[in-house]
Amino acid sequence: KAGVTQTPRYLIKTRGQQVTLSCSPISGHRSVSWYQQTPGQGLQFLFEYFSETQRNKGNFPGRFSGRQFSNSRSEMNVSTLELGDSALYLCASRPLATPTDTQYFGPGTRLTVL
């Protein structure tokens, strides 16, 4: 079974631009979660989608948004980029949205904002 894939792996943008990151979950997984990882703030939960519906959202501004498609693929969008948005963005999938379901993480997208 293929693992969680994220594209692109690396991205460089400038302040004010917007960016869209993509995540393809493991086949059959219906839940996709997004996390932001930075040296200063650690790993922080952005949001979780299940069956195309956002189930939970972390404490991030409205510039961060996401969606999930009928095939469970998910995209995350960040508008009006700021320098502080530079981070590793991790996507994780699991079969359902129960806490005992093992969450499988992708390798991440490294976003650099100049």
Next chain:
Amino acid sequence: GEDVEQSLFLSVREGDSSVINCTYTDSSSTYLYWYKQEPGAGLQLLTYIFSNMDMKQDQRLTVLLNKKDKHLSLRIADTQTGDSAIYFCAVYNTNAGKSTFGDGTTLTVKP
């Protein structure tokens, strides 16, 4: 909100046991996880424990939970150089429907 703390660094000799500690604040946390992150890779779930358990063993890994003190630990027996990585503790709150992660402990295993 939930606060999860870990020591940042741990260094051990190959063959020794490693113990990584984690403390959390929310007593209603229901599931507690340990993840491993190797350079350039995402997180890999190592093991988890339900809050009504005290201990869970899985091959070289032993998880101990002291719910009264809100303290979680991960013991790695016979630590190998391949165990060098960052280890994250995470706690899941059913009411919030999300996990909160610690900042990670960088384990260095010296030959």
